[in-house]
Amino acid sequence: MxxxxxxxxxxxxxxxxVGHLDRAVEALLFFRPEVAAAVDDLLETAPAAPVAQAFAAYLGVLGTEPAGAAAARRRFDAFASGLDMTGLGPRERLHTAAAGSLLAGDLRRGSALLEELSVAYPRDALALFVGHQLDFLTGDALRLRDRIGGALSAWEEDDPHRGPLLGMYAFGLEEAGHYAHARETGSAAVERNRHDVWAIHAVVHTYEMQGRFAEGIAYLDARTGDWSEGNFLTVHNWWHYALYALEAGRKDTALGIYDAALHNEESRGLAMELLDAAAMLWRFHLxxxxxxxxWEALADAWSARADPPFYAFNDVHAVMSYVGAGRVAxxxxxxxxxxxWLAEPGAETVTNRAMTAEVGLPVCEALVAHAAGDHGTVVELLWPLRRRLHEIGGSHAQRDALQKTLLDAALRSGRHDMARVLISERxxxxxxxxxxxxxxARLAEALGDAARAAAARDRAGRLGRSGDLVSDRF
Known part of the structure; x- marks a missing residue:
């Protein structure tokens, strides 16, 4: 064998x-687009291999594209219907069960099965990568950290693929709040391979979460050629650059990045890219x-997708786009x-049902209320959820648009007590x-404290000027 x-x-x-499998895993770990062609080659040469079929199923789910997942499910179901599970080893059985669970919409069971697989086979890079991405999609920061941390001891220091594992671990560390350790670990991964875009992305997140935007800008500028083309994270890392520019007060730069990289006539209309565009424009809206x-162009892109219920995080950003364009209907x-859909019977194990019912829909309603100027309703909807927003997936940086929406609504509705708490936390x-x-400064002005407001605005201005490192390429 x-x-x-x-x-x-x-x-x-x-x-x-096996050659195609190794090539596919290598491309997957470094977010290279050729992973799709490598998996196609793998399926052509080994159509009866459970790991090959599971790999294709994973790709169908991780992009959060409903059409891609549906096609993957049809292919996998045809394969699984004729599969004799009794002849499979434990690794093949676990991959098959995990793929089946994910295609059925049960992300948490699929995640648990892959975690079980990683305990027994800690050097299964495919299981680690897919599990890590599921932890991201479900907003499980501790498992995002510990799934990889628990496997690292099985990888030798000189293994070429220890690097991308360090990059994954760095992102888990960052989402769990270990910023210094995350930056150190992510930097070590980038030293091993300067094109490790997930590791670069992890380091970028550490700067974002600490408000160290000038350092983040410098970090991205120093490595532009390593992350800005030829990988699945290009748009997302440009989004991070635009966030830094916006924080520095360089709105024109942020919009230039938006037009050149986040959304334009050449954009592919993928959900992962559209949500970055929406999250950026929503900050301008606030x-x-x-x-x-x-907003109009972005709302058109979401409307053209006509997505069925699939992933609440995407729904939230579609609603942002509709209300931003004034298309509240x-x-x-x-x-x-x-x-x-929630009222329909069945599919209780679909992870997105709980995501949608408990967090996604209230957030969507809050966005509609914000656009209507009903800021009291925004506060009533988002305040109880502010520590549960991770349940719809994404990163802290992505979800910060929602935290800022709550803060804005608290200020606008005169809930000064809540606004003070939120500002103090931040x-x-x-x-x-x-x-x-x-x-x-906004809160101080609302309370009639002109001196404190002036001091806060002065401090914001001085901090913003530290962002003069922002590139003028846009």
Whole structure:
């Protein structure tokens, strides 16, 4: 039986198939687009290999594209219907069960099965990568950290793929709040391979979460050629750059990045990219900046997808786009459609049902209320959820648009007590963030404390000027 680079047998596979498998895993770990072609080659040479079929199923789910997942489910179901499970080893059985669970919408069971697999086979890089991405999609920061941390001791220091594992571990550390350790670990991964875009992304997150935007800008500028093309994270890392620019007060730069990289006529309309675009424009919306033309184009892109219920995190950003474009009726239709879906019987194990019912829909309703100026309702909806927003997935940086929505609504509705708490929490964590000091100034002005407001605005201005490192390429 043929064996892959990690020492695992490929059931019903040949030496040629193993070559395709190794190539596919390598591309996956470094977010290279050629992973799709490599998996196609793997399926062609080893169509009866459970790991090959599971790999294709994983790709169908991780992009959060409903059409891709549906196609993957049809292919996998056809394979599984004729599969004799009694002849499979434990690794193949676990991969098969995990893939089946994910395609059925049970992300948490699929995640647990892959975690069980990683305990027994800690050098199964495919299981580690997919499990890590599921932890991200479900907002499980501790498992995002510990799934990889628990496997690292099985990887030798000189293994070429220890690097991308360090990059994954760095992101888990960051999401769990270990910023210094995350930056150190991510930097070590980048030293091993300068094109490790997930590791670069992890380091970038550490700067974002600490409000150290000038350092983040410098970090990305120093490595532009390593992350800005030829990988699945190009758009997302440009999004991070735009966040830094916006924090520095360079709105024109942020919008230039938006037009060049986040959303334009050449954009592919993928959910992962559209949500970055929405999250960026929503920050402009909160700042009172009119971006109607950009909102219209983005809302058209979401509308063209006509997504069924699939992933609440995507729904939230679609609603952002509709209300940002003034198309509230479309936002309300999406919300009503999701409510009808929740009322349908069956599929109680679909992870997205709980995501949608408990967090996603209230957040969508809060966004509609914010656009209508009903800020009291926004507070009533988001305040109880502010420590549960991770349950719809994404990162802290991505979900910060929702935290800022709550803060804005608290200020606008006169809930000064809540606003003070929210600003205090943010400033304690990110004392170098101009946004936080501008929010302090807004609260001080509302309370009639002109001197404190002036001091806070001055501090925000001084901090913003530290962002003069922002590139002028846009």
């Amino acid at each position: 043929a064996t892959d680079r990690y020492g695992h047998d490929l059931y019903n596979g040949t030496a040629e198939a 700042a009172g900046s009119d971006q109607t033309r950009r 479309e936002a309300e239709r999406l919300i009503a459609g999701r409510r009808r 400033t304690a964590l990110r004392p170098h963030s101009p946004y936080n000091w501008l929010s302090t």
